[in-house]
Amino acid sequence: MFEKIFEPFKIGKLELKNRLVVPAMVTNYCNPDGTATERYIAYHEAKAKGGWGLIITENYGIDEHSRGFDRAGGLWSDDQIESHAKLTERIHMHGGKIAAQIYHAGRQTGSQITGVQPIAPSPIEDPTIGEIPHELTKAEIKELVEKFGDAALRAKKAGFDAVEIHGAHGYLINQFLSTFSNKRTDEYGGTIINRTRFAVEIIENVRKKVGDDFPILFRISTDEFVEGGLTIEDTKVIARILEQAGIDAIHCSTGVYKTMQYVIQPTAVPHGFSVHLAAEIKKVVSIPVIAVGRINDPFIAESVLLSEKADLISMGRASLADPDFPNKVKEGKLDDIIQCMGCVQGCIGRIVKGLDVRCVLNPLTGKENEFAVEPAKEKKKVFVAGGGIAGMQSAIIAARRGHEVHLYEKDNKLGGQWLLAAVPPSKAELNTFTIWQKNQLDKLGVHVHLNADLNENLVEKEKPDAVIIATGAKPFVPNIPGVNLPEVVIAQDVLAGKKDVGQSVVVVGGGLVGAETAAHLANHGKKVVIIEMLDEIVKDGEPAVKHFLLKDLHEHHVEIITSATVKEIKQGSIIIEKDHVMKEIGDVDNVVIAVGSKPENALNDKLQGKVEKIITVGDAIKVRKALEAVEEGYKAGLAV
Template identity: 35%
Template structure:
């Protein structure tokens, strides 16, 4: 067949290992690390899903090689740990049986040991080791590794690699980026040694080379070794791209793939994992520059979701391999869909950081757009319903769309009704904000998948008790969503006021001096967008903090954008809206006018409980999901919708 994306779909051979395409699954931490560092069964299923979806290689992350100096709660591979080797073997098997090459990331946290611990107080109690003695920014002391310790760590990398090969892994990735130990040696930001491991680049790269040599001795000549590095650190005191090129040149004789990422720990989170405020592929240029100076295959990563962009990266010679992480949570079948030319069916990552925030909060995984993630052992295949039923879904927001899609895949007759002329629910409001455009497009993708599954979608159709009585469904899923909260504040119904959900329809009415009334997530993101457009933006919030409803990974990046573009007024109580602005009570109890010619009302949402109460007796099986049940997140709406459909 003729491939729509021939370059990214073509195989590549490294050593004596052939990978079925150029799309690799990047390291992502597991979901159930045992107390002694074994790969739990949920993690095995987590990695297997990406192999089933068509990725050429799946990298298990992250195995810490030297527990004596790295107390991170992550994977370990040690014959002395009962089940350690067996768990690794089962995981490699689960990946390989679907045609993907299993790879294991070998790492050491260095002075950031304990990063993955949910209890951060324990992290501060660990002994932290790094290239140099000093103090971390958070006040934790760091001890310099001795020569004896360095030698032991180098040996440990080789030992772990040998065990990985024995377990059935067919590639290893040496993590030399992102501020972890090898990067700490490479970087002048961390490395202040005066011996043979510090000072010149030749000295700073010595530890990385010794690690690579140790691994090569353990795995043999044809076993692929990948070295992951930051092409540049993007922080004061770190190295730049010019030195990144020199590092790549220094290590290429010892590695088979040079994997170019970016940034360093804590300082560049939104660059290392490009946020919605960054361009897709924003780090590709680093790999492209390095590829010009090395002969080994180069891999790139960084917010890649678009098959056309990935095809261009390979076709134009910017890189030989493309890596994805979050996109393969959003849609594990992305590689297979690319191979088959079904790019329109790909569910795209929103770059909302739900996945990473959940791991930090609960040590599990979730994905906003994919309810399977972190729950793979609950089943990843849709099973036909033993009894086919007529299912009515009220509301075509994200939860309703996914519920309808899932029910149809089970063989039910599904009718999805939407009272407006377009599906998407609250997602429609995101189309006017460029960095959130993918949320709007999610509704279109879900609609396409639902129609393909056989869902009948009826637009401009509201489900009322009379309508339900006429249709006589055997199951009803109520996904009626929420309505904007508009409190009885004088002037809030004025001509100069726009409800944030309606901004996409009334954008032309917005003046040059805008007040966003409400500093939750929706208000903050709208304020950032308006500031990026060049408008003067005031943000009023009654609470002392902004965006408490944003997740812990997205919120710091959001607040950084707020600082760049918005004038903030926290602990301000809005009293009245006037043509000149919003009259407020400030923290000192004084009345002040926050000036502006347009007011965007972003004071929250309220569940459509009236719709729920009216419809609750309209079918034998009734389930309420999404904002109709509780004003919450897209994540919950999709997850609840999926399971509502499975329960019918």
């Protein structure tokens, strides 16, 4: 079934056991001085154990001012070699191969991180940074070329199997390649040959220092998706020039910081959305081509390889969700794979805030040594109240440790609010996690009780050793005149298919639930208006997710009224106040309430004194995101 994936492959003289690649992803796990921590090493080691053909580390800075992140790795000093040598040694212990990606962020970093003015080919600020960079002189360019070569040599000395030059995603080399950022008129600007000169000089310098047998990969944005930026036709020419300069493989990505939604794509972006761009590059070069872009399924990876659109497949966030992905595919354990769903909440959603990488679906990510599941010393009877993602996760971990686990869900199916989150457009992939959790519960022999509301009487009768309360949250209904009219419904009931609505709908609340409910209705032909108190909708949403949600709302002509409050709901109309002016919106069939939720945790008080250990998790504590719910469920399973 997956013969092509597990076919050995060579990049230059480097032999890989399969064609699955972990691309570079910033983790923020290193020390501030760029040296590797035990956490950083263990994170990569998990992927080596998981069977990936090639692991590429996050972007290592070539000098102390080159990084865009406080705790990214560095190879600008010989003092950094030793710690990264420990990393490569651990990878090699498990038969893995590892490459170091080297880069300079250029204008896509700021003085608040580096302490100095950013640099670029031209003194034009990046739209996402807002800081005018210093225009590099020719002498400074030559110095940087040497630093790239020196960093590559240190990578070789540290035991890396290859080096990848980062020429994508709007970083310094990409800034020279693209007319979006390069406005020079000397030999480093203007023509495509001149704009490629910096990259070519770096490749030649690296090759001179690492030797002919050490593989050099080059990552490129095949299309930047910005006005005046690189398109695939530009990149095809560049790829040929880079091949001639001596690279051994080309890693085809997309986007820059301004179009981050195409660098790290949310679930609204189709699977394998940029594979066709890699295929175009493959037509014009003879070196291996690596494809990337929302490939999170082994069947898609295999089909891309079989169709000869690429030679290798990068699956970055898939490796965050499940570092054992290759081994599980090889062993035919497909329903054991935790499949990335493109939520971008724990990965880029945290990185852009300067935090470390996590994964909503895999609390072990970055905590491989901290959250390891060990057998319980004493087998206990554990009850879990609530079959949402937090409850199921706690039941899974408790059962893995050998406890007798009973899960009680008041509804007739498992999933809770997560099922509703999967209903709006482009969100169905969230269901893959529910399916995975249900499979695990079944395999682990967890006793699942549906249509069963855990209460104090049952606890007193059955006498469990511990109860995990994961009862989630319930919708908040505001005290608005007319809110009890039959035409007024709750967003969750609409998404669950419990309540139907007419043709003309007003959604009260422009948070994520309200906006996605509006999109769901608009996609099904309804005329929708959103009323939001704040000055914008989905204010705390993940930028990439919000980008495509707003696009969807716009394309379906959803009217969005912000900085407005609802004063009264009438039969057939709704009265709002905006800018101190009252306005009545007529011809309304239904009003949908989506103004948030509040914790449902009454069971906690009722069980006090009736059971030895009580742990409350997820929204039952405080309404937050899935990241906290799954991790708290995981930790609860470890704690009983």
